[in-house]
Amino acid sequence: MSGRLPSIYADPALYDLVHAEGTDDEVWLLAYLAELHGCGIKTALEPACGTGRYLAGLLRRSWTVEGYDSAVGMLAFARKRLAGWGKRVKLSRGEMTKYRPQRRFGLIFNVLSTFRHLMTEREALAHLKLMAGALEPGGIFILGLDLSSYGQDEPDEEVWECRQGGRRAKHVIMSIPAEPGTRRERIINFVTTPKGKKDAVLESSYDLRSYSAAELAALIAKSPLRIEAVYGYDGRDAVLDGPERALWLVLKLVSGL
Template sequence: MSEIYQQFAEVYRRGSYPEFSKWVFNLLPSLLEKYALPRSGKLLDLACGEGTFLEGMLLNGWQVTGLDQSSNMLRFAEARLKNTGKSFRLIQDDMRNLSFENEFDLVTCWFDSLNYLLELADLENTFRRVFRALKPTGGFLFDMNTLYGLFVRWQQHPVYISQETDDLLEIHIPSCDYEKSEASLRIILFVRDDQKNQWNRWEEIHTQRAYPMDIIQSALEKAGFQVLARLGNLTEQSPALPSSGRVWFIAQKPA
């Protein structure tokens, strides 16, 4: 995990990826209301990236803390959040090292960031630490790629262009290891440097593990959470199915 989102951080910020965070932010209020979760207070966003989701929450009155391993992502997040004129906290660390206790009303982790935990023990440990970080009745919301998502949807094309502009070309090459329940995405970047009048090439490999939905739910319950919902379509708020490419979990720390 520590070697990704280096050069890709700039491409991520400039591309369409932040639109996912905006979409989730717009849908969040209805979820919090439906499942009677806190609608104000202190938020911890794990794998916060370049800060689009944090910005929305900050402007809507939340006290926000963002955590990410990538120094480049946090640099972009800091610049974005400073423009709000409000106070915030950013932490560079691994989510597996969380050490907060009874501090947050809401913890979120978006865009399949938890799939980067390749060992079940790490996923369980992270859930325990999130549980400890939440206040009683606090909510934990996250999404993960499913088995179908990684082994069917990711593998639809052997190679494809993800983004192409006058100064950027992003190519994705997926692969998978069924025995390990892992899928990898080789990301090749060509970025134009106008000052040097040249193109630079970078490459990152992003590996994720898919966990059966029942295993994820069991790990949450083992940590102490009550699972309120697992959704396959966030817009329609419909239940997750075996053919869902992504699953959205909504969990709560009991009172």
């Protein structure tokens, strides 16, 4: 991941709170796609695993899991969350461009546009090659990201509120579209949460590398992977160059590799 981590990473519990919604549905979809397209081996790897919420969901579905992240605080939170699962879980510190697992997996997944934190083609290809090398024969790599449509995208703002236990927060996320020459989409976050008698506002901004459908297809063509299937975030069938731009790609090893 290029550059500094977003400041919300300094508060793993808050990060977990604002990203919790929809996790159970996404875990269900991960397991379903693995059953539909995979090799039947229930071992999973999550790069940039954060607070471990996806891994926890897979563990409850009888998977054996491994995750890695570059943020020490995130890993500490994930270790506490997953401590009761014993040898069925392994967590390590690592970066997407360098971490080389010591085993193979039936499922590897990198969703929520986390892949787009890799800001150069060299970094992106390095990650794809490392993950391809960690797949079981017939295993799948699920890559989830939002695509760009240059010249058509407009600035966007999303607002949602969340509550868990005794804590609540309001999350505002704004995006400034990328230009094809720069391939950098600007993301601006404001997370507001009560602190004493006042509200604390945590602000962070960072760039994500943009991909049109053609740019993503060209990148994957340079890797040891091929596109097996494409789905929308809701699990419905989609196509890479269709109108749906929030996609999960199911990738498999190129035949003969």
